[in-house]
Amino acid sequence: MSEMPATARPTHRRATIETADGQPRASAYVCEAASCMSAQSHDITLRLGERIAAAGMTDVTIKRVGCLGLCAAGPLVEIAETAELFERVKPDDVEGIVKALKKVKPTDTRRPQGPFFEKQLRVVTENMGRIDPESLDDYVGRGGYEALKHVLSDMTSTEVRDEITRSGLRGRGGAGYPVGLKWTTVAKAEGTQKYVVCNADEGDPGAFMDRSVLESDPFRVLEGMTIAAFAVHANEGYIYCRAEYPLAVSRLRTAIRLAQRAGLLGTGIADTNFNFDVQIRLGAGAFVCGEETALIASIEGRRGTPRPRPPYPAVQGLWDCPTLLNNVESYANVPTILNKGADWYSEYGIGKSKGTKVFALAGRIVNTGLIEVPMGTTLREIVFDIGGGIIDGRPFKAVQTGGPSGGCIPAQFLDMAVSYESLIEVGSFMGSGGLIVMDDTSCMVDVAKYFMDFCREESCGKCVPCRVGTTELYMILDLITRGEATLDDLAQLERLAGIIQKTSLCGLGQGAPNPIFSTLRYFRDEYMAHIVDKTCPAGVCTITAPEVMA
């Protein structure tokens, strides 16, 4: 991908119309996050502006906002006061919205209803769809930067770390390492130069939580990073963001600039003597750079290959200095925790998994889009209540979580409460929060092969088990899907997968066999069908081997 997608060129023209008394009677929120943008939502913003001007309505405001959640139904327009949601808006539908806006009464304060909204708890996404992501005023208007100011004026760095530790917040990038512990390690590590790095290299296919957060509420991430920097005594930060997310990058750049101008980044933040500044570094299309040591190598301008740990980045990271590395969602939780307190936060969740988790719903599900639920919500609630069930009412087969290092969870676990621990128990992995729903049109051997194809293409090539082993696994899976494999091949597949898991250098290789393990655990009959009966039950694979003679 050499060209920046058009979404990277958002207009900065404010499409807001001011009312005479300063307060609008009605507000139309047009989603301008990437998904709706790609459905030409910006045209809707402009058209709406024209139509409202033409109608001479001066008490109505049009605001572009971040993700409204129901991405599959974009472009989305919401009338804030009535919570009326317009889906799949075409230019011709604008008149209808104008009519609806006319009907809004100053007393309307309805909240959106229905399980999609009611089962969710919005912490990280609290401002999503409510603020203009390029407006610092909007962010501040909804309580933004209060946490930072509170921290800088009233707290010591130790207190901040303790608060985070007490909240039970765990890394939202995948493995779930306690955030407070990591902060403490970095704070106590030797060295005067320390860094805070935000991992925005959301690489799991089917995951777009971080992108939505950055596109919809970039200041929240900056605020979280700034608090973290204060807590670990760092004064320089980096956000390593995928180049595939041009809109997110652009909004981040705007947010950084605005924060710097407002004295919320740079020297003497919020009139204290605390200094912290942030730079963006672009990824360049390497999944492995989501691994922390590879990410550091990439920021340093090198090939993004992981290195063995220890030493961990918290002790020896960017340019060998102690480095705090968390992902977007982890930082985005920080302001709310400090605003509402660790106790409030840790009330949500289940077991050692506290707070909420943002998930990206995708696949064969009705309501694809972004959701945030308390830890402990069941898969059934997520898939059927919030997600609206399977497209065309087909039978549910599995939900895939954790990206290429994750697994496929079958129907028998639909009532399982989702947490870091429970997912591992059933052979999957939290990952960054991609949740892909599959129905009976998916072949699970093919799905395993898909992920193995992903891993072999994204293997950095440094260590032997991952470089060679992922291809070996892929070749065997390919044999199986072509109906040319024997039971010996299957045994080889399992043996090899185990060795690759044990011997690979980084998480990519160690996790690469997981899709095989989990599909074998729950869908071994599908493997057997390919190998023994030479058929693909889902009808996905093209069996080339002739029928075996009895």
Place this chain on the structure above:
Amino acid sequence: MSREIVIDPVTRIEGHSKITIQLDDHGEVVDAHFHVTQFRGFERITQGRPVHEMPAIMARICGICPVSHLVASAKAVDDILAVEPPPTGADLRRIINLGQIVQSNALSFFHLSAPDLLFGFDADPAKRNIIGLARENPQLAKDGIALRKWGQQIIEWLGGKRIHPTWIIPGGMAKPLTAEVRDRILAGLPEAIAAVERAIAWYKTDMVRWEEEAASFGNFRSAFMALVDRHGNVDHYDGWLRVIDADGKFLADRVDPHQFNDYIGEAVEPWSYLKSTYWKPMGYPDGIYRVGPLARVNVADRMGTPRADEELEKFRWRVGRVAGSSFHYHYARLIDTLHCIEKIEALLRGPDILSTHILSRAGVNRNEGIGVSEAPRGTLMHHYKVDDDGIVLWANLVIATGHNNMAMNRAVLQVARHHIKGDKITEPMLNRVEAVIRCYDPCLSCSTHALGEMTLRIQLVGPDGAVLDELAR
């Protein structure tokens, strides 16, 4: 007139060969073809490889004469490097090459041809074989085995490994000879000489029986080609190409082997995968010539070693200055073998044979190289082209069986004409066709070792292309 006969792809795998004999409207034999397949895969294997690997790869082409390919290949690479191995290096190569010829000649004579000679061509094939020979004349059989073993041991001891020695390398040799190995080879030498001399004596007393056969047994006029040294003696390793006609007149002498392309053409016939080579000045198909032991004794002035020279004189006294009958390949092969053993001794007793100065080093200095040596069955030519970095672009091999291809067809034709009566293949004819081919000891081994029985099929084909009769053995 004759229809093109397409060889079944299965027969491209070594192990099957076929002879077709073409009859005309009057039931007369007009043509005969010996179909063999030549291993052609090496171009693919060698392309893109560094030229220094060529000897090691080429040694794997043939299970019977790996050393011959090794020698010719190493010489071709020497040519590309534009170096000559130091004298001791060259001598060590000679020794290992001669060892190869001894063991290969022994296989041909003692194990393949001697049963015919002992029992007669029309004897029952069940008896007329190596086992029958062992029963009837165990000394002869043991001598054959002993000679093979001694030859193999030379290769093994010198080369480190018996099968694919890596001892010969471009520029010379990898390791010097030790006194211990030299003495071990020399220790077995008297027995080797005794063995071959016993065989010669037996052959000479026995051959009287075959004078009539010899006259109609692939006896035709052709040219002969072999390498000779600067004295006109047989040279198995180096020297110049000499070509004589059926009367012994020089068609060419002191031809630099690097120029062989100027003299030797390669024709491809639809009925054979084996290229037929011909003497260019005489054109195709008139430029028929023969290589191998018979060519070596015919072409050379002398063998260059005392016992072999004595035998050569007797040979010429019996069959004339230039022997034309293919039958005499056997006699010539024994003389050749005797010479090889004597030559090995002479070389081993050379004052500098233990020298450690055995390798010349150089980079790639030419883009093309040719290596020519005498293999058991005759002159072997390796021809390579490389890029400036020494990566092989192209390789061509002219093997002895290719040189002899036309001659073998001629010999088969003659036997067929002599023996064909009507439209049936007779046992005597089949026996003699087999036997005449055996004289040339064509190498069919450059491929898979054998797939089941090595069968020979003979077909009698009528003018309309219909197969009139077929026999397999």
Place this chain on the structure above:
Amino acid sequence: MSTVFTFRIDGKDVAGSEGQTVMEVAEENGIDIPGLCHLEGIHDRGACRLCMVEIAGSPKLTAACVTKITEGMDVTAHSERLQEYRRTVTEMLFVERNHVCAVCVANDHCELQDLAADLELTHFDLPRISPKLDIDASHRLFAIDHNRCILCLRCVRVCDEIEGAHTWDVMHRGLETRVQTDMGIPWGESTTCTSCGKCVQVCPTGALFEKGRAVASGSKHQRPFLPWLKIVEEERGR
């Protein structure tokens, strides 16, 4: 004076100084831990995964070449499980490229071949990948046959860390990874190569070889320049 740690490898009591790796101490004590990317004198990268060892109390395996010793640690360097892993990793190296020992300059002088023999790896069950790769013989003295490269990157490191030329690096990634010179240009056209030959010396297989070496004659007598340079580096106090 650095602190001395005592600990165990394969049940044997050993001692080393703080900062040493498990691999170094094992070597000093005659315990052979295989490793193809490790070479004394250049930085370790823990990539070949052949030196994986178990450390009591840790669920994960760790690469001995990059694991610093600690007091009282209990290292298992040889077990049935570890040997099976090593055999499979070695097998992966063989099936990844085209290793035809019989026609290789390094035949009988090859660390990969030796390792296969030590591990009693005699045949392969894994599907072969073995693409036909190029040979770059454009350099005046040396050549590289990518078919035999195992991507240990000793050449890259020795060229960077010791010769200081940084002619070698890697290109592409995953299975497509290749060592390469300068801008991926033919070695012979490299403007940075000093033709020092260190890369050839350190190559564990026949991938990098002196031109003109015939099959099985590529003996790489490990010249002592690496340890020497290591001493020089240390004295410089880098």
Place this chain on the structure above:
Amino acid sequence: MSVPAEPADHNAPESAAADAAGNTLIVGYGNALRSDDGFGWHAAALLAQDPRLSGARVTWQHQLTPELAVDFSKASLVVLIDISVDGKAGDISVRRLDPSPVAGSAWSHHTEPAALIALAGELWGATPTVFVVSVGAASLEVGDELSPAVERALPAVVDTVVAIVAEHGRPSGSPTAQ
């Protein structure tokens, strides 16, 4: 990797087969440059390192040649390993051979196993027990690697040979050959 080094030295026998391996000759043969045809080489390389066969002589060669009769005559048990064009790829077959003079093939350079037994018997009065273990070929194309089906048969062939040696081999020191 093609065939590695020459047979390794062996330590103490560890099994019934090792006890029986004395005076056992194992020969793998074929063309290592013609894919599966080189099977004999690959198998022999494995067998040469198999501790269960310590004491046995293992060799490999391009094809069978008459002088092998000498080695036959010194062995009480000979196991030949070959590729076969009959049968399914990878299928293993075991044949016990009787000595027999082979007719009609006396002009190729290849010597039949039965002829070797007969030669050993005629010339030295030896009567080794000879087995041929063969595997169905899948490919005889130019190449130095076995096809997957044939490669997979390797361990089973090794076990088969070990079993034959265990059953038919004679402990060293009690040769039958004169």
Place this chain on the structure above:
Amino acid sequence: MPVLHAKPQAPTDDKRWKIVETRMRRMGDRPAALIEALHAAQEAFGYLDTDALNYVGDTLGVPHSRVYGVATFYSFFTLKPQGEHTCVVCTGTACYINGAKDILSGLEKALHVKPRQTTADNKISVLTARCVGSCSLAPAVIIDGEVKGKVNVDDLVAQLEAM
């Protein structure tokens, strides 16, 4: 750190080199700026040719072999000019299970190009991306930077052929 090398001249007087030069200078012309510099050069020229790689490497003091190693490591960088139009097919999980495979095979059938190839007339380059984050629109493609969601193969082919 002492400067060991003189700052090199831009390969040509094309003004776009100025953009690249500025981006590097802002990051102190240090080796760490390599990836950012490559991004800048690719944004400016559409791809990275040897001149660009040399220039960037020489300016930042990064060995050429390392520049090349980095440029070839990241799939975002392209060392060859692309066709007039690009069609990036998302192969993320959501797109995969919703038919990305059919899109690729459809494109191959209609345009005779595989991923990372350009049509013979140099019109269209087909590329793949590992999830562009438009999972809710799966299957998605990006044509000349514009995301198209819920793609139908025939429509896509028709659109590309009309270009």
